Amino acid sequence: MGLFGDSNPKEVLVAGQPLHCEICKNDLFWQREAQLNTAVATFFNFDWANATAQCYVCDHCGYIHWFLPNR
Numbered sequence: 001m002g003l004f005g006d007s008n009p010k011e012v013l014v015a016g017q018p019l020h021c022e023i024c025k026n027d028l029f030w031q032r033e034a035q036l037n038t039a040v041a042t043f044f045n046f047d048w049a050n051a052t053a054q055c056y057v058c059d060h061c062g063y064i065h066w067f068l069p070n071r
């Protein structure tokens, strides 16, 4: 795949637990940060405009797992 500059997909821990894909139960992900821009934040009525979300893209099926910052 290699879309995000990493050489290999990686196992991911979320809240101390290994992340498994919601769809295919794979445990290898490509990591990427996604900027939540002001327009999107305003649309959803968030008060943390320009926050950064962590995205983990399943290496097997491509499902994107989003994690918002704890605010």
Ligand SMILES: [Zn+2]
Pocket (backbone or CB within 6 Å): 021, 022, 023, 024, 025, 026, 058, 059, 060, 061, 062, 063
């Ligand atoms: Zn998957």
